[in-house]
Amino acid sequence: MQLTGRAESSVRPAVPADAADIARVQGIAWRTAYRSLLPPSVLDDWDDAAVADGWASSLATPPTPAHGVLVALEGPTAVGFLAHGPAEVTAQDPASPDGPTAEVTALLVEPRWGRRGHGSRLVAAAVDLLGATGVRRLQMWVPREDPVTSGFLESAGWAPDGWSRTLDAGTTTIHEHRWHVLLGDDEGPG
Template sequence: MTSLPPFPRLTGSADVSVRPARPADAAAIARVQGTTWRTAYRAVLPAAVLDDWDADGVTASWAAAIAAPPTPRYRVLVALERDEVVGFAAVAPVEDDPAAAELGPLLVEPRWGRRGHGSRLLAAVADHASADGVVELQAWLLETDRVSADFFESAGWAADGWARTLETGDEPLREVRWHAALEQEDEGR
């Protein structure tokens, strides 16, 4: 298993930062998700998912998840450029393994890509997870998504051999699980 060093506490400049999401961020999170899915995943997601996108429904779901998280260790974080939400990540505990957490979506709107927002979000997720006592992070990536796989690999993650198939009503989607170990900081440091 790949082991990552402890992540430093995040500091952000006035121009870029990561912070916990607020209910008022829900519409921006839904916008980032919809735009990213339409741009980066149009070829793999079922057309009905994208064509029938319910921005109000997705916004309401994110607002509820932020305002009343399903578990105390569930987190939604947003990446900001100036005051604009340009990306987000969600992380939740793994149900049958209290030492692990699963990274849900980590998305940066394509027009804001290649500016370090994804790396800052991933570092913030690891920082929060580590503070919660998590020692392993997991994420499911589409098997055909080389861009995300390259990103996670460059951050020290590796595929762990697990795969699953999602039935979508169209072509099934195959996902591969990636993981990274988090080193715990010594209390004396």
Template sequence: MNPEAVFPRATGSADASVRPALPDDATEIARIQVVTWRTAYRSVLPATVLDEWDADAATASWRSAITSPPTPGHRVVVALERNVVVGFAAFGPAELTSGELPDPAGRTAELTTLLVEPRWGRRGHGSRLLAAVSDIARSGGAARLQVWLLEGDRVSSGFYESAGWEPDGWARTLDTGSGPLREIRWHALLEDQEATS
């Protein structure tokens, strides 16, 4: 895949960039996921999820997401510092929440995860990942992006708010097996992002 065709806007410098994930990135993506979850979400996620992490299963799942996505609209991208994978994002067509009417034009994409390993934080990798996802989704015909955030996750909500996102009024509660988790949906119109970038 030609990265320039995927990322019409510049997404990096010589030291930092974003590119489509490759199958060989799956191990590092799974490692970044568990390290970030254990650091940022230890007090919220069930201990069994974090302590009984199956690295091989997670790697296989990410490799499948990269090589055999469920639809052509599903993608995984990685952030690099020099040649080191430091973060990733995954996105695809939006899933409806209970009671929500379908988008007849199918013009909403959903960011399912965007994580940067904590030791690589505050270097712009999250912003570059979000810009790349926005560009790819827009080039695929999306007019809107959405993401579900844990209600008490002030770091993530601050990040999305600084990028022009806002809550869209939808909430859901997930049953984790060790207590409910409430999530708030945030969104951004891609036309608005393009006009302000």
């Protein structure tokens, strides 16, 4: 008799040994979701080993103590990740009046593992982790051409905050909108 059941899903802080899995998830997710958005050379010249080396270095020696990466697991398999760090503050974009702010710099789930709660678990873990450090607001830049991520964030209680930016990606221009959520807000996660 064969037993069936759902594999255990979890989220934990990433370690340098996760770098190859993070690079794999990033490469697959970018090729699937951003093929029409990124310059072809970015995806055609993708080097899993080089990307994994970059992640290993970042995980071993984060740029600041406020930087981190969480990895989503389905059983023992890494299926997604969330990277975070301090929000950039500039003269044009001053510190939030809502309090200390962290930025989600990447939130990716390998498409074949989508719609199984991994993105929600990653965001919930980030809210718990960062909220405990005094962060009161999370924000994330999302390409205008990425309705999947925008829809996911909206369903999780996030909203656009009115800020937009344009990134020059060589042969293309990427237009992004910033989304945010207040931690501890009765209407949002926390």
